[in-house]
Amino acid sequence: MEVSIDLTHVMGKFIKDQEYQMIKSQVEDASDMLRSRTGPGSEFLGWLDLPCDYDTEELEKIKEVSEKIRRQSDVLIVIGIGGSYLGAKAGIDFLDNTPLQSGSNQETEVLFAGTQLSSKHLQNILDYIEDKNYSLNVITKSGTTIEPSIAYHILKSKLIEKYGEEEAAQRIIVTTDAESGSLRQEANEKSYDSFVIPDNIGGRFSVLTAVGLLPLAVAGYDIEMIIKGASVYAYNSRAQGVKENPSLKYAMSRNILYRKGYHVEVLANFDPRLKSFAEWWKQLYGESEGKDGKGIFPASVNYTTDLHSLGQYVQDGKRFLFETMIQIKNPGLDLEISESDQPDEGLEYLEGKSLNEINDKAMMGTLYAHVDGGVPVIVIQIDEVSEYVLGQLFFFFELAVGVSGYINAVNPFDQPGVEAYKENMYALLEKPGYEEKTRELKEKN
Numbered sequence: 001m002e003v004s005i006d007l008t009h010v011m012g013k014f015i016k017d018q019e020y021q022m023i024k025s026q027v028e029d030a031s032d033m034l035r036s037r038t039g040p041g042s043e044f045l046g047w048l049d050l051p052c053d054y055d056t057e058e059l060e061k062i063k064e065v066s067e068k069i070r071r072q073s074d075v076l077i078v079i080g081i082g083g084s085y086l087g088a089k090a091g092i093d094f095l096d097n098t099p100l101q102s103g104s105n106q107e108t109e110v111l112f113a114g115t116q117l118s119s120k121h122l123q124n125i126l127d128y129i130e131d132k133n134y135s136l137n138v139i140t141k142s143g144t145t146i147e148p149s150i151a152y153h154i155l156k157s158k159l160i161e162k163y164g165e166e167e168a169a170q171r172i173i174v175t176t177d178a179e180s181g182s183l184r185q186e187a188n189e190k191s192y193d194s195f196v197i198p199d200n201i202g203g204r205f206s207v208l209t210a211v212g213l214l215p216l217a218v219a220g221y222d223i224e225m226i227i228k229g230a231s232v233y234a235y236n237s238r239a240q241g242v243k244e245n246p247s248l249k250y251a252m253s254r255n256i257l258y259r260k261g262y263h264v265e266v267l268a269n270f271d272p273r274l275k276s277f278a279e280w281w282k283q284l285y286g287e288s289e290g291k292d293g294k295g296i297f298p299a300s301v302n303y304t305t306d307l308h309s310l311g312q313y314v315q316d317g318k319r320f321l322f323e324t325m326i327q328i329k330n331p332g333l334d335l336e337i338s339e340s341d342q343p344d345e346g347l348e349y350l351e352g353k354s355l356n357e358i359n360d361k362a363m364m365g366t367l368y369a370h371v372d373g374g375v376p377v378i379v380i381q382i383d384e385v386s387e388y389v390l391g392q393l394f395f396f397f398e399l400a401v402g403v404s405g406y407i408n409a410v411n412p413f414d415q416p417g418v419e420a421y422k423e424n425m426y427a428l429l430e431k432p433g434y435e436e437k438t439r440e441l442k443e444k445n
């Protein structure tokens, strides 16, 4: 497989063979529970067979609608938050060939709105699209999330102002629940192009549905190859035990480390194309595992940049961290260091070497240093940057978190904790239905 895991730098020093042997049966039980759909949250396991049983009609519809958007618009604004945008952003930034701005080399640029409540951010988007043709893809499973609802409200009224009701309806694409919510109703009434987020797939596991695939197709990427990568990984992993299955090995090793007091996992990359991928991973792991007073806290660093900031803490600070480094074996483009015309520049030892080679040494140097400093380092290797590998990587992490949550005896498919702030916010905004909470919060002041 194009995604593999290397435990050389944790086994022995941080994980004893007996620990591995003793947790093995728990990992296999957790995996069986997932596969047999007998564990908590099993009504949300639609993602598990999704890539292998992909609905070809749905895929064709995604491609058709993406072509229509590409024909009519310079910009697609994806409106969504959490699982309703992180996967698309992760994929677009991972596959992006231009180092400076996400999506900027594409015919139709993909921007994201509704990802927070900043007026400045929204105004920047409004200014940017002023003289451009654009479409909106509003993505929300619940249809009630406040950030995308506000962004949609503002952007839709601008769209209608610019194009009129009739043409605006050709430029709005809704991705939401099959039946419930006002957005579904609006999509039906106005005949918008629309996609369904299946009931049995939670937001953070939805990247391989139209949620992630439509924006990726609009950005010009081969979504069939993404599904192919995920399906090959999903298919092969079905028959594999802990010894062969990279997701199970990952779930196993991080749980052994967690039990030994390594409570924070730092996902480290050595390529900015993986920066947004880490954001997708943080939501997937944070919402799936952080509950019932338990769970590994998922954090991320972007090396070598962060070696000059957080690197100090990782090397030398409090010892409760373990690192998971993603290594791209063939990163593609490789610049060579030419001969210097200034003899005392101090770079002579690098002449003739390439940037990828130097980056590789930076990674190995960091890995050895961190292991010596008491940080266990798991290495996940991917062959290259491609749609196929992206599909594999998405599925690798989804499968691992399902198993990992079960090993730690939590329901990895719910997220009750995110409601607390929402209730307070609604009460403070005096939303009807929250009167009692409003009174309670006002008494705090």
Ligand SMILES: O=P(O)(O)OC[C@H]1O[C@](O)(CO)[C@@H](O)[C@@H]1O
Pocket (backbone or CB within 6 Å): 081, 082, 083, 084, 139, 140, 141, 142, 143, 144, 145, 148, 203, 204, 287, 415, 418
């Ligand atoms: O797609 P929705 O319903 O707008 O939700 C967006 C995100 O908000 C959350 O519910 C958390 O508030 C996530 O689980 C989800 O991905």
